[in-house]
Structures are given as structure tokens and as C-alpha cells.
Amino acid sequence: MPIGRPEFNNPEFNNNDAKITFVGHSTTLVEMSGVRVLTDPIFRDKFRLLRRRSRVCTKCIDVGTLDAVVLSHMHFDHMDYPSLAMIPREVPIVAPVGAGRYLKRKVGHDVVEMKVGQTIRIGAMDIHATPSVHDSGFYWPLWYPKSVLSFVFDASHTVLFVGDTALFEDLRDVGRRFDIDVAMLPVWGVGPYLRGHHMTPAEAAEALSLLSARTAIPIHWGTIHPAVPGWKDMPFLTEPPHLFARESARRAPMTEVRVLSPGESTIIRAASEEDSLFESLGIRSAPSEVVPA
């Protein structure tokens, strides 16, 4: 089913490279094949009992040229009505089944509901809904739908965005079904302790070994924290991606880990013939390239 606006072909992003920006927490911007998709937008500095460590630059994201917003689930660190209201109404929201009636009432965007196994198309990009295991945790209001999705964005590259999840064996099937260029994996929670179904950095590295991705970008870290004085610089805000990189070197040595700070972008180059030759020999190589926002 095609969705999105007809003028999606932004020439700036319509080449064979993919650009990925870690805006912060689970908010990422994926740009490839002329399509721009934003995940789980959280733009506010203060919300509920949480605080943001660094300002987010909504102008840099240029929400006016987005083709879609994708929501993994209805936890408040992923679905924030005031942040969604900052995005023009013409931009459709893709969300798990059951979320549409709540979103429609609050923000007025068109909502496309998806469940695991479904695919939609936006311009040159297919968006596939894939599973997450995250059935615990506090939802407010309590009657919010509890379905949780991950998504594969498939265009010039294949990019996996994983919503909150525990480590689960079926990730291996996702890795078998898709030839993943980039896996964006959550490596922490929100506070100093992990609660509910989240992955430790070591578990995220284990997940990476099941997925067999070429490149990994750790997300869901370093951005927001409980509003407790002195917690802004606690180790739980800085250490998880580096622990993840260290564990991944051991458990998924074929995958290059790129640690982006909130606000940084990276370019994933089109695979060259040379890369293909290396891959046929079982060697994966891609130069690191991190671009500050």
C-alpha cells in the first residue's frame, strides 16, 4: 500500500548513500533513496519526570520535509503527543495496531497501523514491521495498546530500527530474512537500572550476533534521564554504547559498530564492487564516517 506525499523525491538524499542521524534516545532520522523517515520522535527538554541532557535541533531535522514518522510503541519515551504535534499534519504516522484511535484524536495526522509481517511502501522505500518482545513496563493510560514493533526500512540500503525489546531468539529469523546493512539497537533504558524488557549492552551485542548486520548503531542511551539532581553525568548515560561496542567485537566480529553521540549523523556508502569482493571472501569492511550535526 503506497502512502506518503507525492513530492518525496528530495534530490539531496536521492543518491545511493544512506544517511542516519541519532537524534537521541530512540529518535533517529533515516534518509535514503529520496525518502526521509523519523522514528519515535521525542523533542522536549522536560517531560513527565524525565530531563533531556542536550538540546535537540528540530530545525536540523527539518520536520517539514519528512515523508513519515514511525512509532515503535506507546511508552511515553517513544510516543509523545507534543513532539508529534511539532510535525506537519501531512506527514503520516506509522504505528502498531491499536494506536491509531489514540493518535488520531490527539494529533490529527493520518495513521497507518501495522502488525508484524506487514509491509507498506513510501516512495522507493518498503517499510516492514518486525517483532519486538517488550510486553512488560508501565503504560499510561493503562488502556493504551501494548503492541510493540521494530521496523526494517528497505530502499538503497536495508536498515533495521529496533524498538524496545528483550533479547529473543527470533531475531535470528529477521537476520535471515533481510540482508541488513545497518542495525539500530537499543542498548540501555532510561535510569541507572534496567527495568522491564530491555537489553543490557551485552544482550544487545548478542542480538547483533543473531542479526548478522554489516553495521550497528547503538540507540536508546545518553539522552534522557530521571529528573534527579546530579544524574546528568552518571555513567549509565555514557558507558552503554562503549560496553556494547566491546561486547560486539567479541560476539559479532563481522559487524562494524559506529557509536554516534546524540545529534550526530553517519553516511552509509553504497556497497562498491570492492566491498562485494571482500564479502564474497567473508570479510566485511566499511570506513567509519561520523558527521556532527
Ligand SMILES: [Zn+2]
Ligand atoms: Zn518501552
Ligand SMILES: [Zn+2]
Ligand atoms: Zn524505551
